[in-house]
Amino acid sequence: MWIVFGITAGLILGLYDFWTKKSMDGNDVISIVFFSSFFGMAAWGLVLTLGAGNTLSPVDLLNLGYEHQLLIAVKSMAMTLSWILAYYAVKALPMSFSGAVRASGPLWTMAGGVLIFGEYLTVTQFFLIFASIAAYYALSQIGKKEGIDALKSKPVMMMLAATIFSAATTVYDKYLVQSIGLTAASIQINSAIQRFLIALVIFYFYKKHLKIKTNTTWSLYIPLVGISWVVAEYVYFLAIVQADSNVTYLSVFRRMSLVLGFILSAIFIGEKYLKQKTIIILVLVLSTVALILERH
Template identity: 55%
Template sequence: MSWILFGLLAGITLGFYDYWTKKAMTGNGVFPVVFWSSMFGAFAWLPFFTPFTSSSSFHVDIGITSWHSQALILVKGLMMTASWLFAYFSVRELPLSFSGAVRASGPIWTFIGGAIVFGDYLTPIQLTAVLASVFAYYLLSQIGKSEGISALKSLPMAMMLVATVLSAMTTVYDKYIVQTVGLASAEIQAWSAIHRFLIAGLLLALFCFKTRTYQRLVWSIWIPLTGLSWVVAEWIYFLAIADPAANVTYLSIFRRTSLVVGFLLSVTLIGERNVMRKSIVIALIVASTATLVLQG
């Protein structure tokens, strides 16, 4: 059951990450924020490459990681960076409740991947809980119509859908390289953070070179908090998937609790509309998540 607790804790941390991302993106371009937040995430792992952390379980020996392992980790970095680019644009343009609603399809994509790769099939009750959660997010997205947001015509909604699919693919891939390939979770996280920083830097340089402009960046504390909170959430998440009993479909649902945290922060500090209607739908999400925990 410990992997369930870690999964829920990762979801809570991601709720703060979503809120801080929203604040970091206000008035800023996507490429600079992805680059600078990735830089702080990479810097958080740098001490664990040094001899001073050799006695720590999170120490990463530079000489041990093979080129094959680096290639496998690079795939993860590419998928995550692409997901961030799409998601950050969406989060900047949409209220947190709506960008979170698009993530409703995340468990479905993860379920498909988990079923194909790992045989993580669900019982009827568990499948009902998954579908209830997905349906709740769908209802939440429908509320957007009263706020002038059309799910079928909104580019930010479409970009969040792409980000969600990429995130689901990364979830399944993480379990594969940890449990099937056998890479150490600290090795994956540390090198992936470095890869994402380098990829984001390359993309920012290419964008500036092609457009002959530099996207605006208004510096704030939210930018480093975005990068650091992702590192913390990922670290907790890897504690969950390191457990052979971990079910990636459950973890995808648990990570959706980030919407609850992000929504509460948005209501309190930003000012969400239709709070009561959205609260009822989010209560359904919490109930479906609780059902999965009890069934676990």
């Protein structure tokens, strides 16, 4: 079942990426971060209400000590910062670019292993990394035709930073579950509440102190962003807590978000240079999947 959960989480994240892009039409980033955090918290509130008296009892899930709340707060702050950076990037970039940068996580993990821990690369790993770098270079050349200079683009750098923060929270989740002993549900519900409070403070400061006017253009995509993230996270935790689950393979399944997001963008938003980007996206996905599996 953990394989099914992993694939499902990847597909939901693809929808999340697409709905995030659509929710940005006519809206500012901070407003979307605030409202998506609110609807994410509200979704968990509904789950707790329906599950009252069962294993999802609010008393059990919310009754954590200050130490555990502070540990979860680290995750919540990192996730909120990741969202802000990612949403700015998603708003400014075609989904082929933002999704491709988001999918580069395993490459940075391997690069860290080489630089920090002195790990050696096999010939196959070197070839796959070279293929991925070549694909990103090809994508950057297409980007120049769309007015995007990947090396100088602030949105690209924002998405890269968001990807690093997101990867860090994934590792931190494993630490909270396996080393600290917190349950997946308690982490998620408390983090959802904390993320809303953090987003509320940022939203208030954004409007009152910076005096930036926010006129939100309402659409169904706004609540879908917050709810889809909560659902994807919940399904992913269903996979990761199973004793026989393999985090390496789960990271592969999450790459499916790039494919689904790109397909939806091509159909409903109208990506340019579709044929060239399709080939590049396939090279990125296949090389990344092969790299992770070969490393394992």
